[in-house]
Amino acid sequence: MLNKAVAFFTALFTCISGFFTSVSDKILYPSYEVTESIAFAQSLGRGWNLGNNLDACEMHSTEKAGLETETMWGNPKAAKELIAFVKECGFDSVRIPVTWAQHLGDAPDYVIDEEWLDRVNEIVDWVLELDMKAIINVHHDDTFWLITDNEHKENAKTILTKIWSQVSERFASYDENLAFEVMNEPRVVGAEDEWSGNEEMREVVNELNFAALETIRNSGGNNKERFVLIPTYACSGYEDNVAALRLPEDNRVVVSVHFYFGTAHKAELADAENKWNLSEKYELYKKFKNIHKSFVAKGYGVCLSEYGWTDRTNMENLAYNAGVYTDMAEKFGFSCIVWDDGYVFTIIDRNNLTVLYPEYIQAVV
Numbered sequence: 292m293l294n295k296a297v298a299f300f301t302a303l304f305t306c307i308s309g310f311f312t313s314v315s316d317k318i319l320y321p322s323y324e325v326t327e328s329i330a331f332a333q334s335l336g337r338g339w340n341l342g343n344n345l346d347a348c349e350m351h352s353t354e355k356a357g358l359e360t361e362t363m364w365g366n367p368k369a370a371k372e373l374i375a376f377v378k379e380c381g382f383d384s385v386r387i388p389v390t391w392a393q394h395l396g397d398a399p400d401y402v403i404d405e406e407w408l409d410r411v412n413e414i415v416d417w418v419l420e421l422d423m424k425a426i427i428n429v430h431h432d433d434t435f436w437l438i439t440d441n442e443h444k445e446n447a448k449t450i451l452t453k454i455w456s457q458v459s460e461r462f463a464s465y466d467e468n469l470a471f472e473v474m475n476e477p478r479v480v481g482a483e484d485e486w487s488g489n490e491e492m493r494e495v496v497n498e499l500n501f502a503a504l505e506t507i508r509n510s511g512g513n514n515k516e517r518f519v520l521i522p523t524y525a526c527s528g529y530e531d532n533v534a535a536l537r538l539p540e541d542n543r544v545v546v547s548v549h550f551y552f553g554t555a556h557k558a559e560l561a562d563a564e565n566k567w568n569l570s571e572k573y574e575l576y577k578k579f580k581n582i583h584k585s586f587v588a589k590g591y592g593v594c595l596s597e598y599g600w601t602d603r604t605n606m607e608n609l610a611y612n613a614g615v616y617t618d619m620a621e622k623f624g625f626s627c628i629v630w631d632d633g634y635v636f637t638i639i640d641r642n643n644l645t646v647l648y649p650e651y652i653q654a655v656v
Contacts (some may be wrong), residue, residue, distance in 0.1 A: 333590025
């Protein structure tokens with residue numbers, strides 16, 4: 292009899308708790324119309340970044356390079372088995388960062404090396420064959436030619452559009468499971484306001500976004516309908532940068548934002564010393580609410596295309612905070628793609644195809 296009573300009150304408490312959670316969610320999280328853009332962003336689900344592979348490069352170098360750049364930052368060459376393991380872990384999408392600068396020919400055509408484009412194509416195919424979504428981008432080119440000020444704008448626009456013209460042509464027959472992200476963290480590297488930006492820098496990013504989007508849309512095949520991610524200045528979630536992003540009249544554009552809440556790439560690798568308290572959760576809530584108001588409420592999907600933490604000591608706290616982050620993001624209508632660089636942000640051991648931190652990965656898939 293006692294067991295039945297305990298079971299009854301446990302079930303009753305669970306029901307009441309669930310009811311109040313549902314009610315509070317309706318109060319805290321605004322409703323919105325699910326447009327094509329928002330539906331696609333949400334279909335990216337919980338994703339994983341193949342960081343520090345195809346984006347690895349010899350920064351600021353003027354020398355061309357070959358396929359060896361993929362391993363120059365210490366990661367093994369990405370294998371088909373790795374992508375299969377990512378799928379097995381439960382991820383829905385793979386973002387494939389790509390740095391193009393050392394794989395381009397000379398002006399004025401800036402022809403992409405065939406073997407480099409083939410390698411990008413190979414990894415894209417592995418992802419799509421496993422029924423995951425793939426995203427390719429222009430990544431660390433900001434340390435070469437992608438400088439977002441008026442002095443360098445025209446040069447950046449020329450090279451950016453040349454790259455996207457060629458990439459769009461290569462993938463013209465691919466369906467909507469492949470998305471293009473026109474730039475990663477576009478900014479003026481080394482400037483005093485490198486990450487916060489200013490009015491000039493933000494407007495240059497807007498111009499580059501529109502130029503790349505126009506190039507993709509005019510490239511034939513399925514590119515007219517392809518989903519395209521455009522960034523804020525530096526992919527930043529700062530209010531000024533969010534407010535400055537000009538949105539095109541295009542129902543297949545998604546906004547790309549990076550949001551490393553609770554970490555600033557801390558050298559001490561201790562960004563999960565504590566579980567977030569109510570005040571910290573509210574700060575995250577306010578930031579996400581502003582992003583939602585600026586984009587989702589206007590019909591544009593949002594992909595948090597990079598986030599993560601470096602702490603690997605306080606695993607219980609890390610898993611808790613990551614769970615709060617991803618759950619809240621989803622309630623605001625965002626997708627989340629965790630950053631894994633095979634180094635301080637690592638989750639998956641790429642050499643042995645094992646999960647290094649099971650509690651963490653459970654919170655982000």
